[in-house]
Amino acid sequence: MKNIYGMTYKNFEDYFINMGEKSFKATQVFEWLYEKRVTMFDEMTNIKKSVVLSLKKDFTMDPLKIIDIRKDKDVAKYLFELQDGEKVEAVLMHHDYGNSLCVSTQVGCNMGCKFCESGRLKKRRNLEVYEMVLQLLMIEEDFKGRISHVVLMGIGEPFDNYDNVMAFIDIINHPKGIAIGARHITISTCGVIPKIKEFMKEKRQVNLAISLHAPNDELRSRLMNINKVYPLHELIPVLKEYINLTHRRLTFEYIMLKGINDHEADAKELSMLLRGINCYVNLIPYNETSHIEYEKSSKEQILKFYDVLKKNKINVTIRKEFGGNVFAACGQLRSHHEEEK
Ligand code: SAH
Numbered sequence: 001m002k003n004i005y006g007m008t009y010k011n012f013e014d015y016f017i018n019m020g021e022k023s024f025k026a027t028q029v030f031e032w033l034y035e036k037r038v039t040m041f042d043e044m045t046n047i048k049k050s051v052v053l054s055l056k057k058d059f060t061m062d063p064l065k066i067i068d069i070r071k072d073k074d075v076a077k078y079l080f081e082l083q084d085g086e087k088v089e090a091v092l093m094h095h096d097y098g099n100s101l102c103v104s105t106q107v108g109c110n111m112g113c114k115f116c117e118s119g120r121l122k123k124r125r126n127l128e129v130y131e132m133v134l135q136l137l138m139i140e141e142d143f144k145g146r147i148s149h150v151v152l153m154g155i156g157e158p159f160d161n162y163d164n165v166m167a168f169i170d171i172i173n174h175p176k177g178i179a180i181g182a183r184h185i186t187i188s189t190c191g192v193i194p195k196i197k198e199f200m201k202e203k204r205q206v207n208l209a210i211s212l213h214a215p216n217d218e219l220r221s222r223l224m225n226i227n228k229v230y231p232l233h234e235l236i237p238v239l240k241e242y243i244n245l246t247h248r249r250l251t252f253e254y255i256m257l258k259g260i261n262d263h264e265a266d267a268k269e270l271s272m273l274l275r276g277i278n279c280y281v282n283l284i285p286y287n288e289t290s291h292i293e294y295e296k297s298s299k300e301q302i303l304k305f306y307d308v309l310k311k312n313k314i315n316v317t318i319r320k321e322f323g324g325n326v327f328a329a330c331g332q333l334r335s336h337h338e339e340e341k
Contacts, residue, residue: 002060009171041056066081067087069142088131088155090104101136101151103150105160107126109160110157114223116289117290118156126156127156132168149180151209153186182205186209193230200245200246207251208248211253212252215266236273254284258294267305267308271314283306
């Protein structure tokens with residue numbers, strides 16, 4: 001049986017048309033699920049009995065299990081257990097502009113970034129659509145608030161689970177559903193070129209962030225295995241094409257690793273690489289993990305790096321640090337639980 005939270009609006013329309021019902025039933029079901037948030041089919045009182053019976057026969061409404069929550073001042077980290085016992089995490093961050101949720105897209109990850117905790121576990125499987133939707137619904141229920149922004153920056157590579165990720169976005173973005181604006185949704189990728197090409201053709205208003213982390217192929221290949229398959233010198237032209245086609249501004253994420261990619265010379269090289277590209281760079285203080293060979297850059301070094309980019313007229317921001325005390329780097333809470341076993 002399928003979990004109902006994996007159904008897009010379009011899937012529901014097709015489902016109802018197939019059974020000889022009117023497609024507007026999709027609106028009714030979406031309202032029950034995402035506005036009124038019922039948890040039992042029998043609560044869908046404006047839908048006729050025979051249709052409720054079909055829904056019961058075809059779908060479950062089973063939630064996930066939350067097995068750990070770590071809360072700090074403006075951040076909360078949730079560990080979920082999935083129905084097959086796998087675990088993933090999601091992080092809720094309270095900003096002055098709203099609440100943003102960082103969701104996981106896979107169990108484990110195969111991208112093999114050297115500094116990242118998530119990759120400690122090789123990909124076991126993709127997350128199903130409902131498993132992404134339920135991260136959001138269950139966290140909203142827990143903190144009794146609304147999530148305004150979603151970033152796909154948890155465990156996994158979203159472009160290695162493309163179809164499910166797009167269906168997830170369809171559901172949370174749909175005006176009859178959770179209605180999170182596309183411009184409030186950000187997909188982060190380490191640079192899977194064929195999927196970036198596919199994504200740009202869809203012309204969605206969703207933001208794209210690229211995990212860059214190095215200004216040249218030599219260093220990037222040392223830090224990120226994906227660069228051996230899709231190197232920077234191929235990635236950058238594709239990103240230029242993306243901007244031309246979508247007229248959207250790109251985000252580059254750049255984690256600051258002490259003594260590795262944080263020299264002023266790296267900042268100069270980065271400025272050259274990005275010159276003329278409609279983008280901004282988000283400098284991310286590294287969250288230290290069990291990869292002890294990587295340390296976070298000092299505040300002074302991050303500021304120096306920032307200044308070089310500014311001087312070269314590159315838009316740049318420094319990401320606020322969240323959740324050092326709650327294992328907030330993707331994969332950390334999960335890893336921590338595995339160790340305790
Ligand atoms: N696979 C996707 C999305 C998940 S990672 C991607 O690579 O973009 C989300 C972001 O967090 C990436 O930029 C990733 O490089 C970064 N990241 C990974 N480990 C980190 C850590 N310990 N501290 C800070 N950022 C980290």
